Amino acid sequence: MYRTLVTDVLVIGAGLAGERTAIEVASRGFHVIILSLVPPRRSHSTAAQGGMQAALGNCAMGRGDSPDIHFADTVKGSDWGCDQDVARLFVNTAPIAVRQMAHWGVPWNRVVAGEKRLPDGRVIFDPEDYAGLITARDFGGTAKWRTCYTADGTGHTLQYTMDSIVIKMGITVHDRTEAVALIHDGETCYGCVARCLRTGELRVYLAKATVIATGGYGRLYGASTNAVINEGTGMFLALDTGCVPLGNMEAVQFHPTGLVPSWILITEGARGDGGYLLDKNLHRFMPDYEPVKKELASRDVVSRRMVHHMRQGYGVESPYGPHLWLDIRHLGAKHISTNLREIAAICRNFLGIDPVKDLIPVRPVQHYSMGGVRTNIDGAAYGLKGLFAVGEASCWDLHGFNRLGGNSLAETIVMGMLVGGKVAEYAAGTVFTYSSRLVDTFVRRTRNRIDDLVSGRKGRENVFALRRKMESILMENVGIFRNGAGLKHAVEELQVLHARAQNLGLVSPGRGANPELTSAMRLPGMLRLALCIAYGALARTESRGSHYREDFPYRDDVNWLKRTLAYWPEGSELPVLKYEPVKITELPPGDRGYGDTSSKQIQNTSRAASN
């Protein structure tokens, strides 16, 4: 026996993309249920500090901005990996999305009239007739100041405002509920089997349309800025259908300075204001590699240099693995307590050190997943009717091989708004019929999986041990530097882990909402995602955006101006890779223009990378 709930539209994930989709669908008169691992306001969307890009052109440094310029920045940032029809639709809609969020209650920072002096000495002037309009800040990779923000908590205010509309509309949210299998017959998706994370009970949700909005997979990597719930759950649910492909899984963004050992992001401001990177001998090593730009070279370049330097044996050993030092002591107590207040607070709260007199332990960490469930421009997943995906869980594909800062928050809301409309259209044109035998089959399979794990009848492999191995394999071989030998090794090792993960058995009794069972149910799918990333990276013999191959250091538009599609047929030991062309409509491939280091030596810098 199991409880069955029927709705028009099922949204899996209650971050910004999921909630915005649900609002659009509900506003057109359809019934929606949102499932979420956590209460919506705990979603990882809340952690985005930076902002949301939209070409409003209100502030002095944004004057003259337009969707056209936003479009060009986005395409260059993606290293020509994005679909340009998607990028065009996105940039044209982003200003409406920002203004609608203002109408719903987001306290966007506003233009203050008058003269201001920037840190680099430039003087700018905001005239009175722009005062009170939504302002914007500077972000890497953008030609204009375009990133709208609310102080240091943009994701927080967007999520709280979005959720206030969900509550106002009375949309049903089942939090602490995890989708564990999509119900489908190879042609159509009918909803999912879900497990209650309060009681462990299994439930069935049936819907005309199912939307995956589960965010990224950052936690596959041992060191990631992502929230601990970002384990790519929705992506492997789609992959495990055998008919839905994941797009560009090898496109993984890294950030140079994650705090050791919690991997909390230390923003670029620290280096922007003059911070140094030091090695175990307290030597400032960046000028050795990048004599001109030093610590201020692009994010990908700095990350690569840091990892290279640690590989040479100059990393500081710690119980959490090797790291380097970020030194801002010479900037002085006054500067640190004002301009770098946020960084100082993170150091004190999470590490108990004072950056006025102490060195900050940092290393490059995983940050964002460009790849995901491959959809068309309407957000409909390839391969299954009635299945959609939005936000970081999707590969729409707005970001190509590198995402611009501020484009991820914007994507969640713009895509949710647009795809929500398409989902509603789909629901309106669909008569729902389903086979209870099919549903039974999927519930029984899930029950069997749980029984296997709890009884240990298939083996006693330990979920935490296998997981740690997966994390370190990805960090070491499928990280910032990639090469044929390392990737081949990673694929082989991950295949072994994937085979072993078929024989997991719990240590604990596994009763109720047991957290070990929760982890054990996710791990095999996470390993399949890891294999999609590693195998896709091995096959892609070029460097593009965040995908950097030491053995193929240049972008290769002749052979690789195409998107990877990874399928996982049932019972397979490896993904099956197919490719499709990238849509180029307006801007032919060219130089990204990210400065001297990007031009020849390292083709794919991404200053554009984000916060």
Add this chain to the structure above:
Amino acid sequence: MRRLTFNIFRYQPAVPGDKPRIQTFYLDETPGMTLFIALNRIREEQDPSLMFDFVCRAGICGSCGMLVNGRPRLACKTLTKTLPRKITLFPLPVFKLIGDLSVDTGTWFRNLSIRTEAWIHTDKEFDPNAQEERMDNETALRIYEAERCIECGCCIAGCATANMHENFLGAAGINRVARFMLDPRDQRSDREYFEVIGSAEGAFGCVGLMACDDNCPVGLPLQTQLAFVRRKMALAGLKKS
């Protein structure tokens, strides 16, 4: 390096026959260790059935409130080196227990939003073709200051009134109403706010111990917000009578 002793409350109401108890774990302290790191190590190395909640582990999402040696704290930003060798962890009171250190703050706060109608009340329609309405930046920053609440529940758990009266909205509720009062986009009158919060379950239920102000992990000026709301509600109450 210290050897830490953790005394942790264990009880999973969803598991038939389970009884509340205290379980003791030992762990060697490492540099920069927070309760996030410690609890995950205990789960992975000693007892994988231990329930607790972390999401962002960066003090942003409000998931990990718990009683740390009797005080409501965010576990992710509590460094073990700031604590004595013996550490006692209990779930937050007031909220419904899910299991061990995990409590249902999500449902409690959703109910709070419903009761206080915590959304912008306006009869204006959104016009996608129009420029945004203007707002003074100072106003935007004041709204943001109140909007910073992360709904962790530390103010509620440490509140004497909330521990005694189930329906008391607490500091988080009063602060939430203040956030909308400060917002010129919300067209509710003081009279309408009075209906929401002008009672012993709202602004007048507080007995002024102000533990909320001390316990807030994001440093919200809860005492100031209470005074602001009370003053407005007292005036609205006078006008009403």
